[in-house]
Amino acid sequence: MEKKGPIVLGYWNIRGLAESIRMLMEHLGVTYKDELYQQGPGPEFSRESWLKQKFSLGLDFPNLPYLIDGPIKITESNAIIRYICHKFEPKLLGTKLEEWAYVDMLTGVIYDFNKDKADLMYAPEITPAHKVKQDHVNDVVKKFAKMLETKKFLAGEKLTYVDFMCVESLDSINDLLEPIFDKYPSLKRYYTDMMALPNVHKYRTSDKFTKNPKPYNNMVARVGAAPVKK
Ligand SMILES: N[C@@H](CCC(=O)N[C@@H](CS)C(=O)NCC(=O)O)C(=O)O
Numbered sequence: 001m002e003k004k005g006p007i008v009l010g011y012w013n014i015r016g017l018a019e020s021i022r023m024l025m026e027h028l029g030v031t032y033k034d035e036l037y038q039q040g041p042g043p044e045f046s047r048e049s050w051l052k053q054k055f056s057l058g059l060d061f062p063n064l065p066y067l068i069d070g071p072i073k074i075t076e077s078n079a080i081i082r083y084i085c086h087k088f089e090p091k092l093l094g095t096k097l098e099e100w101a102y103v104d105m106l107t108g109v110i111y112d113f114n115k116d117k118a119d120l121m122y123a124p125e126i127t128p129a130h131k132v133k134q135d136h137v138n139d140v141v142k143k144f145a146k147m148l149e150t151k152k153f154l155a156g157e158k159l160t161y162v163d164f165m166c167v168e169s170l171d172s173i174n175d176l177l178e179p180i181f182d183k184y185p186s187l188k189r190y191y192t193d194m195m196a197l198p199n200v201h202k203y204r205t206s207d208k209f210t211k212n213p214k215p216y217n218n219m220v221a222r223v224g225a226a227p228v229k230k
Contacts (some may be wrong), residue, residue, distance in 0.1 A: 009037040009080070010057075011065040012050070015172070016214045019064045019076040019166040023083060026203035027164070028088045034182055037064065045220045066111070077090050080097050092161045106162040113140045114169055121176060122221045139171065145184035152193070159197075167194040172216045175228045 007025070011018035013036040027030050037053075040046030054062045063075040067083060085092040094100040116133040123130060145164065147154065153163050170187055174180045181188040195204060203209055206221060217224035 005033075005070075007032040007084075008035050008068040009033070009065060010037070010068070012036070012218055013038045013214055014218050015168065016218070016223070019214075019216075021067075021077065021081050021084065022093075023066065023168065023203065024084055024164045024198060025159055027199045028084070029199060030084065030088055030127060034206075039219045041219060045218075075213060081161050081165065084100060092159065094155060094160055095158075099155060099158075099160070103160050103162055106154055106160075107165070109140065110162060110165045110169060113137060117173060117177075118217075118222055121172075121217055121223050122224055126197070137173070137177075141170070141180055141187070144190075145180075147188050147216040148186040148190045153190075167191055169208050172224065175230075176216060176224045 005046075007030060009018060009025075009032055011034070012151060018034075022034070025151070037047075037050040039050065053098075057066065057068070058073050059066055059075055061075050062071075062096060065077055065080055066073065066075045069083075069087075072083070074083060082093065094103040113136070116136045120126065120130060120137065121131050127133075139144045151157070153159050154166055155162065167190065170180060170191060173188075181191055195201060213227035213229075215225055216228045219225050
């Protein structure tokens with residue numbers, strides 16, 4: 001018999017790929033448990049806390065983040081965030097064909113953007129070879145800023161799940177790479193609106209978020225391995 005209980009979200013004890021999922025669940029008032037794995041300190045940066053469980057959780061493609069909801073066990077951050085919407089608030093996926101298509105496109109855009117952003121933050125040093133990633137990140141930030149001059153949210157006037165992914169990415173860039181909220185008023189306005197969503201505000205000002213703040217990145221990262229104080 002599968003044990004009933006709250007949704008379990010397994011991830012490193014960082015914000016990383018899980019924070020947008022946590023923020024969405026907070027927004028929706030979903031009861032969940034953070035199963036946190038702690039990476040060890042350098043120079044080994046042990047992943048043992050995770051590796052000792054990795055292959056015994058019943059995951060077909062074991063990875064972090066994972067979600068366990070009774071018999072449903074999945075990995076892949078995009079699948080997880082979409083699962084939460086399907087289960088609790090399908091309109092956050094979009095409500096008609098053109099919105100579904102647009103939101104799916106944004107999911108891919110943000111995922112690729114996050115990958116290059118993470119490469120910049122985890123690289124032991126920035127070399128000329130990183131220019132293409134830097135240019136990509138800057139270009140997407142600029143595109144989001146332009147879009148958000150005329151739209152309230154990324155997909156238009158209605159909130160969708162990609163806004164949780166986007167705002168978390170922008171927050172990390174602003175805190176760790178470049179003060180983009182000062183540079184682009186539209187991004188500042190968007191961030192302020194997202195943080196003013198009542199349950200998001202409650203979460204971001206709660207002990208859960210502020211007492212033992214999670215760093216954006218894991219111990220091995222060049223930037224963001226320690227929590228940022230705001
Ligand atoms: N495509 C996956 C990437 C997951 C991934 O790269 N996870 C990293 C942390 S961000 C990890 O440490 N995974 C554990 C592992 O590889 O065993 C997703 O979007 O969830």
